[in-house]
Amino acid sequence: MDSEPAGYNLLARVLHWLMAVLIVGMLMLGAAMIGTIGNYGVLLSIHRTVGLAILALAVVRVANRLTRRGPAPGEGLSPRERVVAVASELTLYVLFILQPLIGWALVSASGIPVRVAGGFRLPAVAPESAQVYARLHLVHTWLAYLLLALFIAHMSAVLWHTVALRDGLLRRMLVRRP
Structure with a gap:
C-alpha cells in the first residue's frame, strides 16, 4: 500500500512488544514447570515474578488504551472480521489481568506465602483451602x-495480513523510525 497506516501510540507499541516477550516466556516457563522436578522452585519463583510484572504492565496498557484510542480496525475487514478482531483484543486484555490474579489467588489458597522478586511478600487474596487451590489451579491451566x-x-x-493481504496492518504496531 502507498499510504502509511495509522499506528498505535509509542507507549502502546512498547507495552505490546514487552508483554509479548514476557507472555511467550511465561507460556514456555509454564510448560517447563510441568515437565521438571529439580528446578521447579526456581521456575515457580520466576513465574510468580514475571506474572506480577505482566499484571502491572497490563494495568498500564489498559489505562493507556482507555485514554488514548488506537487506530480503527483495518479498512479491508468485513463487519464479521471487525467483530472477531475487537472480541479477540478484549479477550486478550481480560486474560492479561485475570490470569496473574488467578495465579496469585491459587498460591494464596495453597497457604504458601506469595513471594516475588527475591522475597517481596504479597498479601494473600484467597483463603487457604485445598479445594479452592484445586479449582483455581484448573482455571489457571485452562486460561493458559x-x-x-x-x-x-x-x-x-x-x-495472513502481512504475507497474503500485504495491507500494512503490522506497521501499526512497529516502532517507526523518524
Whole structure:
C-alpha cells in the first residue's frame, strides 16, 4: 500500500512488544514447570515474578488504551472480521489481568506465602483451602491454554495480513523510525 497506516501510540507499541516477550516466556516457563522436578522452585519463583510484572504492565496498557484510542480496525475487514478482531483484543486484555490474579489467588489458597522478586511478600487474596487451590489451579491451566490459542490465532492473523493481504496492518504496531 502507498499510504502509511495509522499506528498505535509509542507507549502502546512498547507495552505490546514487552508483554509479548514476557507472555511467550511465561507460556514456555509454564510448560517447563510441568515437565521438571529439580528446578521447579526456581521456575515457580520466576513465574510468580514475571506474572506480577505482566499484571502491572497490563494495568498500564489498559489505562493507556482507555485514554488514548488506537487506530480503527483495518479498512479491508468485513463487519464479521471487525467483530472477531475487537472480541479477540478484549479477550486478550481480560486474560492479561485475570490470569496473574488467578495465579496469585491459587498460591494464596495453597497457604504458601506469595513471594516475588527475591522475597517481596504479597498479601494473600484467597483463603487457604485445598479445594479452592484445586479449582483455581484448573482455571489457571485452562486460561493458559486459552491464552496460547489466542496467541496462535493472533500470530496467524498478523502473518495472513502481512504475507497474503500485504495491507500494512503490522506497521501499526512497529516502532517507526523518524
